[in-house]
Amino acid sequence: MFNKVTSMHLAGALAFGAVVAASPAGAQTLNMWGPEKIADPAVAALWEKIADGFEATRPGVTIEYIAPTGTISNGAVQAAIQSDAGPDVVLTNSGIGRMTTVVNSKLVQPLTADYEAGWKDQIYPWLYEQLKQPFDGEIYEVPDGLDALAIWYHKDMFEEHGWEFPDSYDGFLELLQKIQDAGVQPIVAAPNNTGSAGHIFGNVLQVTAGSDVMGDVVSGEIPWTDERVVAGLQAFADLVDKGYIQPEMAALNFDAGTRLFLSKRAAIFVGGPWFIGIAAGADYPVENLGYVSMPSNLEGESIPTGGIGWSYMIPTTSKQPDLAREWIGYLLSDEVMKMRAEDPTSSAIYPRELEGVEPATPVMKDIFDAAAKGVGYNPSVYVPGSTIDTYYQVIQGLIGGQVSVEDGAAQIEAQMQQAK
């Protein structure tokens, strides 16, 4: 089993090409790009167990995992697929924006027939409906995990200072001021990496503009220059003006931002369930992590942002498309879903309800509870692929002071119009 985890320490994804090992006659090797933390021994152990179950019923089949060198956002997945020696299955960050990029480039296969043949019964009905929306009924991805982005905080720090999360955004601003007065950096933003830029930004937009408005904005039904959205951008810019987010953070990447939070130099970090794994990996006591939705002045809008976080895709260059479908079908089975949900490394909200599953970590229960109230829109995974880059750059510009609120909104809207 030792060779299941193939660590690719390559300088870049363009060098991806020599992965497929020579196989004995009749044997089949299925290469999967991901999961993200496959280099972590605990995660690798779980996925080896999953592969064992699949291989046991299919003699001669070997599953090999490829440690991802990036995502669709930074082009690594596209480069790997186009190398023609690419993976047979890809598990990566998804969402409509990223999917548009790979679908328009014809890099992934349609899976609609597989849904009709049964996969649609293995995910939430609303999720199935959502998957059909962007590409005229054709579906190209199989959701593996849903994201629920909300506030992470240090329980002991909050207890020590007597800080509590209020019910309103105004109260939240007062809390941030108290944190700053105590000499602690209130919020971490780490926008240098694509992806992490949108977590805090999307949350602030949603709690100020409302999830319905954000749903309409990301689908292009109302413009980014709408006054409610601009007010959301202004609320974010105000956080920078007041120093709750510092301009220097415009250059922070995700690792640097994480370091700032986990070292307790900052009080609040916005992220999804996956942050548990990152904290654990940095030897942070996970039981000290608190998870709460960002407060809102709007009734019922204190909910996480989210969307489809990760999905399986089958590249058009897959050399084993049928085996890839069997593998995905196996991953959607109750057996595998439960095995993953109860594993200590689990930090995902699964694409269907799993009965009788006890989360392995207490904080996962908080996440399930928060997500049960509903999850709003993380624009990073909903805006079209050609808009994402501008969206991230505008967030950087708002933090670094390079772009005004109105100009930023106008630039994102211009890209949305172009995408149409």
Place this chain on the structure above:
Amino acid sequence: MTSEAAAGKNRSGMGARGLTHATPAAGAAPPVGEHGQSQVWLFLAPAFAVYAVFTLLPIVWTVVLSFTDSGGFNTTARFTGLENYEAVATDPIAWRALWQTILWLVYHLVLAGGLGLFLALAIARLRRTQVMFRTLFFLPHLVSLGVVGVIWANIYDPYFGLLNSVLDNLHLGFLKQGWLSDSLLVLFSVNVASSWQGFGLYMLLFLAGLQNIDTTLYDAADVDGASSFQKLRYVTLPGLREVTTFVVSLALINGLKGFATVFVMTNGGPFYRSELITTYIYRLAFQAQQHGRAAVLCILLSLFAITITIVFNRWRRRIDQ
């Protein structure tokens, strides 16, 4: 003129000098006949094939792509005429990237080239320790630019970085900056990292050039009572002219290839303030899958490189004259 000579002249049509040259001398190349010609092509074929596949074909393909709406290797590209060229011409980010590429080149020339020259001058006269310094200064060049980017991103980290911490400890906290978040500083800061990796090679080239300067020129200058600065101005720098030309050419080429450090340290941000043509090409081609527009920028970058080379060579010839 004798009849034989005249006959010779008639046979060769080259005169007496031509006749003597027509006789193969020892060590000279034999005449290339029809058989020889085919042998030449036979020997050239493998190299030409490699050159054609890996250089000529991609160039032609890039030009073709620039007239299409290609969105990836698996898509059917449609001919779009000059649409991509128009899109690039009206794209403010492309123009910003071009301007910043020019700035990047200047920074690289001054920082890497200048530091290389300065250090070469500083250690050229050292006898016992020169090898040690040469090795130390050259070491960064052995580190890949990607790794250099990671190292310097950590040095510049506004909260945990070495640079701001040192400034704090030296009671120079007022000089602390967001080295990678400030619009005016970011390109320079990234270039420092890139130049740190590059200056060692230039220093070695300058050192080699210094060793070729005739030492008697310095003796003569001493006799004439020249100061150190005058020796530098009238002996050293003119003696380094050829090397300087080579270093400048190399620095221009390396500068135009600037990508890895920017990609790793800032990803072109914040808000495109460190975007170079190369990073924007990558963004368009491999993130947005707009191969047509990326191809236009590739052509633009090539034309830019050719223009710089021509201008530089003409300027150099004029100086030489």
